[in-house]
Amino acid sequence: MRKYIFKRVIISFVTIWVLATIVFILVRLMPGDPFSSDKMTPEIKANIESYYGFDKPLIEQYFTYMKNIVKGDFGYSMKYVNQSVNKIIADSFPYSFDLGMRALSLSISLGLVFGIIAALYRGKQLDYVCVIIAIIGTSVPDFIIGAMLQYFFGIKWGLFPVAQYQGIKHTILPSIALGFYTMAMVSRLMRASMLEVVQQDYIKTAKSKGISKFRITYKHQIRNAIMPVVTVLGPTVASVLTGTFVIESIYAIPGMGKYYVQSVQNLDYSLILGMTIFYGAFLVLANMIVDILYGVIDPRIRVSGR
Amino acid sequence: MGKILEVKDLSFSFCTYGGIVKAVRGVDFDVNEGEIVGIVGESGCGKSVTAQCLVRLNPEPPGFFENGSIQYKGTEIITMTDKEMRKIRGVEIGFIFQDPMTSLNPTMKIGKQIEEIFVQRNMYNKKELKEKALEILKLVGISDGERRYNQYPHELSGGMKQRVMIAIALVGNPSIIIADEPTTSLDVTIEAQILDLLRDLQKKLNTSIILITHDLGVIAKMCDRVLVMYGGKIVERGMVDDIFYNTKHPYTSGLLGSIASLETEKDEELEPIEGTPPDLFSPPAGCPFAARCEYAMEICYQAMPPEYQLADNHTTMCWLQHEYAKAIDLPCKKKLKNEVMQ
Numbered sequence: 001m002r003k004y005i006f007k008r009v010i011i012s013f014v015t016i017w018v019l020a021t022i023v024f025i026l027v028r029l030m031p032g033d034p035f036s037s038d039k040m041t042p043e044i045k046a047n048i049e050s051y052y053g054f055d056k057p058l059i060e061q062y063f064t065y066m067k068n069i070v071k072g073d074f075g076y077s078m079k080y081v082n083q084s085v086n087k088i089i090a091d092s093f094p095y096s097f098d099l100g101m102r103a104l105s106l107s108i109s110l111g112l113v114f115g116i117i118a119a120l121y122r123g124k125q126l127d128y129v130c131v132i133i134a135i136i137g138t139s140v141p142d143f144i145i146g147a148m149l150q151y152f153f154g155i156k157w158g159l160f161p162v163a164q165y166q167g168i169k170h171t172i173l174p175s176i177a178l179g180f181y182t183m184a185m186v187s188r189l190m191r192a193s194m195l196e197v198v199q200q201d202y203i204k205t206a207k208s209k210g211i212s213k214f215r216i217t218y219k220h221q222i223r224n225a226i227m228p229v230v231t232v233l234g235p236t237v238a239s240v241l242t243g244t245f246v247i248e249s250i251y252a253i254p255g256m257g258k259y260y261v262q263s264v265q266n267l268d269y270s271l272i273l274g275m276t277i278f279y280g281a282f283l284v285l286a287n288m289i290v291d292i293l294y295g296v297i298d299p300r301i302r303v304s305g306r
Numbered sequence: 307m308g309k310i311l312e313v314k315d316l317s318f319s320f321c322t323y324g325g326i327v328k329a330v331r332g333v334d335f336d337v338n339e340g341e342i343v344g345i346v347g348e349s350g351c352g353k354s355v356t357a358q359c360l361v362r363l364n365p366e367p368p369g370f371f372e373n374g375s376i377q378y379k380g381t382e383i384i385t386m387t388d389k390e391m392r393k394i395r396g397v398e399i400g401f402i403f404q405d406p407m408t409s410l411n412p413t414m415k416i417g418k419q420i421e422e423i424f425v426q427r428n429m430y431n432k433k434e435l436k437e438k439a440l441e442i443l444k445l446v447g448i449s450d451g452e453r454r455y456n457q458y459p460h461e462l463s464g465g466m467k468q469r470v471m472i473a474i475a476l477v478g479n480p481s482i483i484i485a486d487e488p489t490t491s492l493d494v495t496i497e498a499q500i501l502d503l504l505r506d507l508q509k510k511l512n513t514s515i516i517l518i519t520h521d522l523g524v525i526a527k528m529c530d531r532v533l534v535m536y537g538g539k540i541v542e543r544g545m546v547d548d549i550f551y552n553t554k555h556p557y558t559s560g561l562l563g564s565i566a567s568l569e570t571e572k573d574e575e576l577e578p579i580e581g582t583p584p585d586l587f588s589p590p591a592g593c594p595f596a597a598r599c600e601y602a603m604e605i606c607y608q609a610m611p612p613e614y615q616l617a618d619n620h621t622t623m624c625w626l627q628h629e630y631a632k633a634i635d636l637p638c639k640k641k642l643k644n645e646v647m648q
């Protein structure tokens with residue numbers, strides 16, 4: 001297990017390094033540069049460029065940059081004057097993180113509960129309700145769900161704030177909008193998985209021991225049915241966390257999304273790079289945690305990965 | 307030797323999209339204390355469904371009892387509620403399944419799976435539970451029980467898993483164990499070990515065993531009495547000697563012709579019975595074996611043969627026993643006695 005985790009950590013670092021290198025090259029291949037402007041005289045431009053080190057050979061820039069990010073320094077933004085990329089991330093990331101985590105915990109727990117209920121009441125009304133929710137969730141895009149929630153719960157019925165992010169009440173609509181797809185997907189997967197597990201021979205073995213239906217469900221069926229759901233959690237975590245950008249803009253939440261979009265429009269090299277690497281590292285970490293978690297709950301993986 | 311299980315005219319069917327599958331059609335048999343009863347027949351003839359009826363493991367619905375009675379120590383099984391049934395399963399009647407690879411819960415430790423039968427019933431404290439589990443592991447021939455106790459099924463070999471399955475079936479100290487093809491998925495050497503173990507345990511604990519198999523070699527090795535099933539019916543029954551050396555049903559005779567034994571002479575060919583078992587959606591009105599029987603007569607297609615009593619324990623369901631039928635000497639295992647019995 002320890003060796004497995006060690007291996008995962010190494011792979012994660014390599015992934016982040018490759019990501020940083022590719023983005024470093026790609027931003028420079030984009031047409032235009034950060035400082036082109038009508039009002040800019042060539043002298044001032046040259047001045048600024050040398051300030052950011054753009055007059056040095058590319059390879060030297062690359063090594064300087066790599067050295068800095070190892071130290072955890074993403075440099076200064078090229079558009080937000082006198083703001084370090086670190087500061088921008090530190091100010092905005094907590095919003096995105098908070099929203100993402102709320103959406104994830106809400107969607108995974110509700111998804112599992114709906115999936116379990118649907119499977120246990122297969123073919124009955126409750127099952128149909130869960131299935132319909134799942135179909136809506138997987139087929140309607142999150143920005144539409146976000147806008148609908150805003151309209152009905154915010155404007156029409158006035159139950160929740162329409163936008164902003166200032167208290168628990170503000171977090172509810174965006175969390176639902178962001179997590180809806182994942183909740184629907186998890187509930188569908190869990191339902192299918194529950195129905196498959198109930199057919200397994202070991203369920204019959206449990207029955208032959210005189211075990212009660214309730215105990216069979218929670219000790220044998222749910223425990224085994226959860227495995228395939230955990231496998232898809234890695235990509236799911238990534239999709240929820242990247243989905244925050246869209247929801248942030250609908251609900252005017254001051255998260256990373258706004259800065260990310262603007263940094264690309266502005267060709268703000270250091271901000272693009274810093275945010276991408278930070279976000280990439282975060283996703284890699286999330287994936288790694290899910291994988292390790294999977295190893296912990298599935299005894300078959302636990303041993304082979306030793 | 308008292309009767310502990312009495313099955314009378316048992317019929318069990320499944321309601322499916324394609325129609326009603328009549329899986330078991332009027333089966334009678336008894337099980338006495340401490341004996342091993344074999345049920346033999348080709349795949350699909352209703353052995354598992356019959357066995358699972360005894361502890362109500364068939365899914366109901368789609369399955370349902372059409373008829374009959376199953377008396378365990380004088381109480382009726384068929385009308386029991388699920389709650390009453392749970393008091394029988396595991397502690398009165400234990401079950402060993404065919405495939406040990408899939409019959410153990412992959413995410414539960416071996417020890418926990420053995421103990422669960424008591425945990426469900428709130429018996430024993432933690433320490434006693436473990437003692438019970440270790441004791442039973444030792445009994446089924448697993449020497450390093452302490453280590454196995456904390457292992458998961460995937461860490462065990464197939465034979466070892468089947469020993470664990472036997473441990474699970476035995477730990478509640480049942481009066482009857484139903485073993486549904488317990489060695490079919492194991493290789494030959496492991497099969498021999500598991501069969502030896504079952505026989506030893508049966509002698510030690512005086513448990514009755516209902517042993518289901520499609521292999522007459524296994525029957526010869528293990529059983530006192532045999533029921534031969536075909537098309538959801540018992541077509542011949544008798545002591546092992548009756549079945550092997552005084553065969554009175556063409557189907558049994560056919561099965562005997564298709565078994566391999568260690569000393570089979572080189573030029574002796576195995577002859578599988580030609581054709582396939584009858585369609586259980588609409589079973590034929592006459593003898594279920596008629597379409598494949600080389601002795602079939604007119605009457606065989608039209609009327610179900612009655613069960614003829616040949617000796618105390620020996621019956622057959624075949625028109626050849628009718629007084630007007632001509633006497634036919636069915637091939638049996640006279641010459642091969644030594645090799646099958648060894």
Ligand SMILES: Nc1ncnc2c1ncn2[C@@H]1O[C@H](COP(=O)(O)OP(=O)(O)O)[C@@H](O)[C@H]1O
Nearest residue numbers: 320327329348349350351352353354355356586
């Ligand atoms: N759950 C079920 N639903 C429908 N048909 C079934 C079911 N279980 C068994 N059957 C049918 O019952 C018949 C007897 O099956 P079974 O008792 O398993 O045969 P075997 O003698 O090989 O153990 C088969 O035709 C099978 O298709």
Ligand code: SF4
Nearest residue numbers: 593596599606624625
């Ligand atoms: S009753 Fe007729 S068809 Fe059936 S086994 Fe006997 S001889 Fe064959």
Ligand SMILES: [Mg+2]
Nearest residue numbers: 353354486487
């Ligand atoms: Mg079977």
